[in-house]
Amino acid sequence: FRTDEYELNANEYWNDFYKIHENGFFKDRHWLFTEFPELAPNHNFSKWLLSVLQVGCGAGNTVFPILQTNNDPGLFVYCCDFSNTAVDLVQSNAEYDSSRCFAFVHDLCKDQSLYPMPEESLDIVILIFVLSAIRPEKMQCAINRLSRLLKPGGMILLRDYGRYDLAQLRFKKGRCLSDNFYVRGDGTRVYFFTQDELDALFTTAGLEKVQNLVDRRLQVNRGKQVTMHRVWIQCKYRKPFPAGHGENGHAR
Numbered sequence: 679f680r681t682d683e684y685e686l687n688a689n690e691y692w693n694d695f696y697k698i699h700e701n702g703f704f705k706d707r708h709w710l711f712t713e714f715p716e717l718a719p720n721h722n723f724s725k726w727l728l729s730v731l732q733v734g735c736g737a738g739n740t741v742f743p744i745l746q747t748n749n750d751p752g753l754f755v756y757c758c759d760f761s762n763t764a765v766d767l768v769q770s771n772a773e774y775d776s777s778r779c780f781a782f783v784h785d786l787c788k789d790q791s792l793y794p795m796p797e798e799s800l801d802i803v804i805l806i807f808v809l810s811a812i813r814p815e816k817m818q819c820a821i822n823r824l825s826r827l828l829k830p831g832g833m834i835l836l837r838d839y840g841r842y843d844l845a846q847l848r849f850k851k852g853r854c855l856s857d858n859f860y861v862r863g864d865g866t867r868v869y870f871f872t873q874d875e876l877d878a879l880f881t882t883a884g885l886e887k888v889q890n891l892v893d894r895r896l897q898v899n900r901g902k903q904v905t906m907h908r909v910w911i912q913c914k915y916r917k918p919f920p921a922g923h924g925e926n927g928h929a930r
Contacts, residue, residue: 681855685813689760694864710743713912714835716802719748729800731756731793731827733786734808738768745778756795758784760811787816789823797826805836810869814859817879825883828917834885839870840892840909846870871911885915 711718717730728750735741735757744755755778759765768774768781785791786808803824809817824834839845841858845868849860859869873890880887890913897906 732804843909880915888914
């Protein structure tokens with residue numbers, strides 16, 4: 679019965695999270711352009727990069743580095759979050775520019791929750807530590823919907839928690855809601871993926887694998903003399919071009 683309670687009150691838990699932490703919890707993601715050079719200016723992909731959607735934007739720690747780094751006048755970044763508190767933080771940021779960015783509240787899991795852009799209009803969809811926050815049985819529908827928003831040749835970029843990450847191993851008894859799906863002390867939830875699980879989600883949605891790798895890092899907290907074994911998964915999946923069409927969208 680607690681599982682259903684966490685689902686029903688998910689919005690409340692995430693709003694409380696951002697009210698407490700505001701924009702001080704996550705640092706700007708300076709690794710972003712190293713891991714996802716598709717978002718950087720002067721990359722082959724970004725020569726035609728015009729429209730980006732980040733799902734689960736939080737306080738904007740990915741959105742604002744993209745806007746600061748990529749000055750392409752044609753670039754427009756959509757960003758959304760389940761939490762209206764998070765979206766308020768993005769919109770109230772001094773660097774928020776409504777001519778280049780649109781932040782909106784959105785429930786990734788609800789079919790009736792419409793996106794403000796038409797299908798096949800996006801070049802890139804970004805999912806960074808967000809898919810893991812929703813119930814596993816709702817993930818496929820969410821990815822299917824995002825896939826339909828991509829132009830042919832467009833990509834979904836994902837980075838999320840991998841199976842047996844330190845965060846998973848630290849959960850105490852009574853925190854597991856279902857296989858590899860846990861609830862934190864603040865009521866927010868997290869799933870820990872395998873590569874095969876993510877590959878199945880994306881390929882079922884009709885996308886082709888560009889990258890699917892495990893990133894294992896040993897982090898050292900010198901002050902506490904603690905070593906931390908982190909496990910993340912990074913994926914890039916592309917929407918194929920229709921048969922008989924090349925990468926420029928023209929018939930062969």
